[in-house]
Amino acid sequence: MSIPSFSNRIVKKRSVVSFLALGALAGFILYRLPLAIHTSHQCLKDGMKYGAEDFASTRSRYLGKLYVEAIWKIREVIPPNEEYFIVEGTDNEMTSYFVRFDLAPRPCLFLGRVKDLKRDFSLRRRPMDLPRYVVIARLDGAGPVVKDAASFFSSGDSR
Amino acid sequence: MTTAWRLVASFGGISLFLLAGEGLVQFFPTLRRRHFPVRLAYAYLLGVVSVSGSLWALSHFMGLPLQRNVIIPVILFLFVAGLVVRFRRHLNADEANQALPSTFPSSGRLAFILATVVIAGFLTCGLFADAVTNAITDFDGQMTWDTAARYVRAERTVDAKILREKKWYINHPQYPLLLPLTQVVIQEVFGTTDDERIPRLPYATFYPVFLILLFDEAKHFTNRSAAALATLTATLVPLFAFEVDGGAAGTFSDFPLACFLGFGLLLLLRKDATPSAGVPAGILLGGAVLTKNEGIPLAIIVFVIAFISAGRKVSRLIRLKRPKFSNPAIAILLAGTVITAALLLLFSWRSGIVNREDENYLAPRSITLAIAATTHRLPLIVKPIFHEMGDSKAWAGFCWISFFVLAAGWRVIRRHMARSLLAAIVGAISVYLIAYGITPWPPEVLVHPTWNRFLTQLAVPYFVLFAMALQQILRNCKISLSMIPDITKEHISTNV
Numbered sequence: 268m269s270i271p272s273f274s275n276r277i278v279k280k281r282s283v284v285s286f287l288a289l290g291a292l293a294g295f296i297l298y299r300l301p302l303a304i305h306t307s308h309q310c311l312k313d314g315m316k317y318g319a320e321d322f323a324s325t326r327s328r329y330l331g332k333l334y335v336e337a338i339w340k341i342r343e344v345i346p347p348n349e350e351y352f353i354v355e356g357t358d359n360e361m362t363s364y365f366v367r368f369d370l371a372p373r374p375c376l377f378l379g380r381v382k383d384l385k386r387d388f389s390l391r392r393r394p395m396d397l398p399r400y401v402v403i404a405r406l407d408g409a410g411p412v413v414k415d416a417a418s419f420f421s422s423g424d425s426r
Numbered sequence: 427m428t429t430a431w432r433l434v435a436s437f438g439g440i441s442l443f444l445l446a447g448e449g450l451v452q453f454f455p456t457l458r459r460r461h462f463p464v465r466l467a468y469a470y471l472l473g474v475v476s477v478s479g480s481l482w483a484l485s486h487f488m489g490l491p492l493q494r495n496v497i498i499p500v501i502l503f504l505f506v507a508g509l510v511v512r513f514r515r516h517l518n519a520d521e522a523n524q525a526l527p528s529t530f531p532s533s534g535r536l537a538f539i540l541a542t543v544v545i546a547g548f549l550t551c552g553l554f555a556d557a558v559t560n561a562i563t564d565f566d567g568q569m570t571w572d573t574a575a576r577y578v579r580a581e582r583t584v585d586a587k588i589l590r591e592k593k594w595y596i597n598h599p600q601y602p603l604l605l606p607l608t609q610v611v612i613q614e615v616f617g618t619t620d621d622e623r624i625p626r627l628p629y630a631t632f633y634p635v636f637l638i639l640l641f642d643e644a645k646h647f648t649n650r651s652a653a654a655l656a657t658l659t660a661t662l663v664p665l666f667a668f669e670v671d672g673g674a675a676g677t678f679s680d681f682p683l684a685c686f687l688g689f690g691l692l693l694l695l696r697k698d699a700t701p702s703a704g705v706p707a708g709i710l711l712g713g714a715v716l717t718k719n720e721g722i723p724l725a726i727i728v729f730v731i732a733f734i735s736a737g738r739k740v741s742r743l744i745r746l747k748r749p750k751f752s753n754p755a756i757a758i759l760l761a762g763t764v765i766t767a768a769l770l771l772l773f774s775w776r777s778g779i780v781n782r783e784d785e786n787y788l789a790p791r792s793i794t795l796a797i798a799a800t801t802h803r804l805p806l807i808v809k810p811i812f813h814e815m816g817d818s819k820a821w822a823g824f825c826w827i828s829f830f831v832l833a834a835g836w837r838v839i840r841r842h843m844a845r846s847l848l849a850a851i852v853g854a855i856s857v858y859l860i861a862y863g864i865t866p867w868p869p870e871v872l873v874h875p876t877w878n879r880f881l882t883q884l885a886v887p888y889f890v891l892f893a894m895a896l897q898q899i900l901r902n903c904k905i906s907l908s909m910i911p912d913i914t915k916e917h918i919s920t921n922v
Contacts, residue, residue, distance in 0.1 A: 282906030285899040288834035291827045292659065292896075299662035299822055300545070306668055307552025314555030319429045322621045325561045348580065353595060361569070367595065368568040371620075372580030374588050377595035 330365070330406065337410030338369045344413050345373055345400050352416060355380040356403040366404040366411045375402070427619050436558050436627040439612030440470070443628070446501045447473025449508025452515075456693070456703040460642065467638040470631060471685055472706060475713035477501055478607035479768065482584050482716070486775050491582040492607075494614050535650050542641075542658040549667050550634045556668075556675060557626040564670040565875075567677035570598045575606035576620060579613060585778060592780040600776045600784065604716040605629070605679045625677070632681045633667055633674035636660070639685070640886065643692045644893035647843055651900060656893035659828075660885070665820040665878060672879035679718045680879040686713040687724055688886020694732035694761060695846055704757030707732075708764025715768040720857060722772075724883065725765060727853035731846050733758050738842065785865055800863025807862055810873035820878050828892055834902075835895025844894050847887040854884055 317325065327335040345351050353375040355363050360380070367375055381403060401419045403412050447469030451457045457468050480500050484490040562572055573596065577588040584607070589599040609625035618624050637657055644653035660666065670676035690710030693703050711728060714721040736754035743751035815825040838844040858880045862869040881888075 279906065281902045284834045285902035285906070288831045288899055289903060291830055292655070295823060295827050296658060296662060299664070302822075303549055303662050303664070303667070304545075307549045310552035310556040310559075310668075314559045317559050318555075322561075322619070322623070325559070325623065329561050329563050361565075363595075364565075364569040364573075364597065368573045368576075371573050371576035372588075374577070375595045376593060 326369075331410070333408070334406060334410035337412065338366070341370060341402060341411060341413045345370070345402075347373060349399070350374040350376065351398045351413075352376050352378045352401040354378045354401055354403045356405040356411070357407070359406075362406050363404040365406060366402060370402065427621060431616070432618070432621060432624060433558060435612060435616035435618045435624050438616060439608075439624065439628055440631050442501050442611060442615060443473030443477055443608070444469050445473070446477045446504040447471065449505035450476055450706070450709075452508035452511045454700075454702045454706050456696075456698070456700045457706055458512075463638050464642045467635040467642075468689075468706065470635050471639075471689065471713070472709055473504075474608055474628070474682070475604065475686065475709050475716070476504060477611060478604045479709075479712065479716055479771070481607055481611065482603060482775070483771055485582075485584045486771065489583070492578065492584070492610055492614060493582055494617070497611055497614055535654070539650065539654045542654050542661065545658065546634065546637050546661045549661060550637075553630050553633055553667055553675060554627065557630040558623055560623065560626075562622040562626060562677055564676035564678055566671075570601055571606055571677050571679060572609065572622070572625070573597075574599075574601065574603060575609040575625070578603065578606060579610045584775060589779050592782060595783075597783040599779050600719075600781050602679075602716045602718060602721065602772060603775075604713060605677070605682055629677050629682070630674050632685050636666070636674075636681070636685050636885070639689050640889055643689065643696075643886075644890050646696060646698075647890055648893045648897040652893045652897035655896050655900075656889050659824070659892070660889050662822075663824050664822055665882060666885065669820055671875070672882045678879060680882045681885075683714055683717045683721055683724075684883045684885045686710045686717060687721070687728060687883065688890075690714065690725075690761075691728045691732060691847075691850060691887060692890065694757060695735055695843060699754065699757055701753045701756035701760065704760030704762075705764060707757070708761035711761060712764050712768030715765060716772055720861070720880075720883070722769070723857045724854050727857070728850055729758075729762065729765060731849050731853070732761070735842070735846050785867065796860055796864050800860050803863050803869045804859065806868075806870045807859075807873050810870045811877055814873060814877040815881075817878065825881075828888075831892060831899065832895045835898035838891070838894040838898050841894065844891055847891045847894075850887045851884050851891070854880075 317328070323335050323339060326338075351370070351373060353363050353367060355377075363377070376398060378401065397416070399416050401414045401416050403414065405411050444466065448466070450472045451465055451469050457465060460468070477497075477500060481492060481497060484496065484500070485492055490496050562568060574589070577586045577596070578584055581587065584603055588594045588596055605628075608628050612618070612625055612628065613620070616624075637660060640660055641653050641657040644656050648656075665673050666681070667673060668675050670678075672678050672680045674681045687710075690707045690713075693699060693707035693710070696703070711725045714725045714728075736758045739754040740751055743754075815821060816823075839848070858877075862872060865872055
């Protein structure tokens with residue numbers, strides 16, 4: 268009985284591994300292909316459905332109608348080039364990022380956080396020549412609110 | 427703003443960069459002779475870097491305002507300069523101006539390539555539909571990149587007071603502005619509002635650009651079959667197309683960085699690279715520097731690898747007594763010059779900004795302390811890293827399958843090109859691990875929002891290496907299949 272040559276054995280071993288690798292890759296492609304096509308198809312359908320909506324509606328789908336209405340109201344109160352104070356209104360210290368983005372390009376100064384109705388600020392009174400408004404950043408409930416800075420500092424109103 | 431105008435601004439915005447880039451492409455034989463889709467893809471990358479980079483420099487060094495009457499002339503200048511070069515080339519009868527010759531693939535391969543094109547095209551359409559329909563939802567975009575774009579646009583300068591003055595509340599004020607400036611360009615030229623759906627499309631465009639160039643470059647280093655298979659695989663990785671955190675669907679800068687870094691490296695590593703390839707490669711690597719913080723060390727690593735490869739080519743050409751042995755050296759010199767210019771721009775711009783709300787990885791630190799900290803923290807991040815790579819939503823198992831493919835085709839490591847790509851990947855991962863070592867964050871917490879995005883940045887060299895491994899595997903399978911008749915004869919003769 269003849270024994271297969273050494274090089275044949277090596278080639279067979281390499282081939283088995285190669286076929287297995289190709290098989291695994293084929294499995295990935297066959298698994299992902301319908302999912303990717305479905306996702307793309309869904310995006311195209313959403314494009315047809317929402318493509319013509321105004322921007323406020325688009326943002327509402329992501330962050331909620333109450334939030335967007337609150338933002339739009341603040342935008343009407345604070346002119347585009349006027350600065351304002353921003354206060355973190357929740358335990359999530361990153362809420363102010365979203366509000367700041369939606370109110371940009373209005374420049375803002377970070378005051379601190381409101382937690383359990385206690386103010387944790389470095390300033391006790393509103394200094395002169397500083398912003399007229401304070402925005403309390405929230406994503407939940409009725410969304411962010413804008414307060415007059417003078418009354419905010421004098422009354423201790425943190426809500 | 428009407429829907430029609432919004433769509434005009436979105437797609438017109440891409441055209442602005444294509445126009446400028448197409449003008450630039452005419453200067454470089456290594457690019458202008460490529461087939462049309464490849465040329466267009468390179469035009470987009472070069473256009474983004476050259477337009478945004480030029481405006482950055484003009485705004486910072488000369489104080490020119492970022493508005494339409496400055497932006498449009500910059501784009502037109504690049505486009506018209508390219509037209510003039512192309513016109514002069516046509517007048518010069520001695521110069522050949524033909525696309526690189528190529529052989530026609532067999533019908534089976536052609537069908538597979540066409541299928542890949544159709545699938546990639548369909549997914550691109552879905553991605554584009556999402557980009558022009560939905561708002562920006564990615565976290566980093568809202569925290570940093572897109573907010574910076576709005577402030578820069580409002581003040582019409584890259585030296586906005588919001589960035590420079592410490593009192594203003596902004597995160598990462600020293601983050602490079604290349605991609606935010608693409609948003610400003612489109613919004614200013616078309617006079618749009620801050621509707622977020624408009625600037626999303628330039629980011630999404632990096633996806634088809636990535637696929638087109640990946641196929642072309644992988645084909646250069648392997649063959650059509652392996653390149654098509656690798657490109658099809660890349661098309662189906664969920665993170666690249668549909669994930670907002672790091673993919674082309676978001677406004678993170680990772681995917682653009684991947685394109686600038688990877689294709690800049692490949693331009694320098696190609697065997698047929700002419701001296702002029704150094705300039706577009708330098709522009710792309712300079713774009714990497716101006717795109718993200720980690721672009722600086724990654725571009726330097728890539729440049730060093732290309733430098734070593736060029737040195738090897740030069741010595742081989744001298745040994746073989748070939749003419750034009752200085753070509754690779756000239757390419758590297760040109761690339762290095764452009765990258766240095768980008769670094770100077772970035773550092774000059776940063777020098778006027780007080781850094782705050784930032785991890786500040788680039789602050790001077792002792793190297794020994796950094797290495798010691800990294801070594802100490804490494805055991806903490808191994809498990810989170812593996813967890814991220816097993817994320818089915820981002821990778822759908824691709825990471826493990828690709829490791830298996832690379833292991834099966836490990837013989838490609840004998841090729842110098844494969845070793846260069848592997849060195850780039852290992853070098854980049856070392857940078858990431860050091861970042862985890864020196865971050866003020868707990869590193870195991872930082873892995874989740876960053877690791878997959880870091881891997882995305884290495885997509886180009888990784889997938890070319892993947893294509894090379896596939897070529898080896900396909901060769902093994904072909905050899906094995908061709909041996910079946912001999913093995914069968916041997917088996918029959920044994921049993922008779």
